[in-house]
Amino acid sequence: MIAKEKVASTTGDVAPAPSRRKSTRGRLDDGSANPVDIHVGSRVRLRRTLLGMSQEKLGEAIGLTFQQVQKYERGANRIGSSRLFDLARILDVPISFFYDDMPEEVKALSPVSIVKGEASHSAAAHQEKDVLARRETLELVRAFYKIADPKVRAQVYSLAKSLAKASEEE
Numbered sequence: 001m002i003a004k005e006k007v008a009s010t011t012g013d014v015a016p017a018p019s020r021r022k023s024t025r026g027r028l029d030d031g032s033a034n035p036v037d038i039h040v041g042s043r044v045r046l047r048r049t050l051l052g053m054s055q056e057k058l059g060e061a062i063g064l065t066f067q068q069v070q071k072y073e074r075g076a077n078r079i080g081s082s083r084l085f086d087l088a089r090i091l092d093v094p095i096s097f098f099y100d101d102m103p104e105e106v107k108a109l110s111p112v113s114i115v116k117g118e119a120s121h122s123a124a125a126h127q128e129k130d131v132l133a134r135r136e137t138l139e140l141v142r143a144f145y146k147i148a149d150p151k152v153r154a155q156v157y158s159l160a161k162s163l164a165k166a167s168e169e170e
Helices: 035-050 055-062 066-074 081-091 095-099 111-115 135-146 150-169
Strands: 006-008 014-016
Touching: 035 066, 035 081, 035 095, 035 135, 055 066, 055 081, 081 095, 135 150
Parallel strands: none
Antiparallel strands: 006 014
């Protein structure tokens, strides 16, 4: 427990220091993970999965346990700049990759926006799983790129588009 600082007044009395805003360490007021951290973590997961790398293997490469990698990917733990640098090197992407495709609503919930009181949306509204982060999407993409013949890949792509269009019309 941290003791409150005391401030001496001009009369010699000792009064409690003015209260400071408690650090949210990037979390939202309800204690949930910041959507920016969740987005960055989902991009780590996306790239790791597209490479066919396990959480354990990624953890070994950066000197962490797979549980720590899980926490990063969920946004439960924030990724420091040096760790993000290492992840970018290991996953063979530029650092900007982790911030690509970030929705404006998520950008508005950055820690500085929270401290300034500019963030007004709840975290729950922005924590819905991105379709690109779903396991089935990642497995589909990996399987698609394993098709060696470009003509066959084009036919599979055309088939998927046709099926999607047909299901929209139903």
